[in-house]
Amino acid sequence: MIAERATLVSDLHASAARTALRWLVALFFLAGGITHLYAPDKFVLITPDWVPMARDVILASGVFEIFASIALLTRSWRKAAGIALALYTLAVWPANIKQAVEGIDVPPIPNSWWYHGPRLALQPVIVWMALYAGEVINWPWRKQR
Numbered sequence: 001m002i003a004e005r006a007t008l009v010s011d012l013h014a015s016a017a018r019t020a021l022r023w024l025v026a027l028f029f030l031a032g033g034i035t036h037l038y039a040p041d042k043f044v045l046i047t048p049d050w051v052p053m054a055r056d057v058i059l060a061s062g063v064f065e066i067f068a069s070i071a072l073l074t075r076s077w078r079k080a081a082g083i084a085l086a087l088y089t090l091a092v093w094p095a096n097i098k099q100a101v102e103g104i105d106v107p108p109i110p111n112s113w114w115y116h117g118p119r120l121a122l123q124p125v126i127v128w129m130a131l132y133a134g135e136v137i138n139w140p141w142r143k144q145r
Contacts (some may be wrong), residue, residue, distance in 0.1 A: 024132040036062025046099040082134010
């Protein structure tokens with residue numbers, strides 16, 4: 001009885017934490033999407049040269065981020081949105097690498113390895129956050145059987 005109650009409380013805490021993270025991730029990508037539409041030229045600066053029609057890609061990615069962040073908050077689209085946002089995060093990693101390696105200054109973002117280092121290192125964490133918020137994975141909090 002006590003163990004069952006403890007498991008129930010633990011499950012409720014995990015559910016609340018996942019919901020809070022889902023909202024945080026959705027707001028993060030929503031802000032990113034709006035910024036892509038509001039200031040696309042700043043993103044064009046860091047877009048790798050091999051990306052065709054960079055400005056159009058930036059605008060399309062802004063629209064994608066907005067829709068995917070909203071979809072993440074819906075029960076029926078949650079998993080698809082989590083996967084899509086995780087893949088999107090991987091897709092923009094080359095732009096982050098280009099900005100860091102080439103030292104491209106994009107105010108108000110600091111052009112320093114104190115910024116670029118953590119940003120690049122946290123990219124896999126953002127992938128995990130999208131997948132966890134989208135209920136695609138439970139790692140590292142698997143339910144005990």
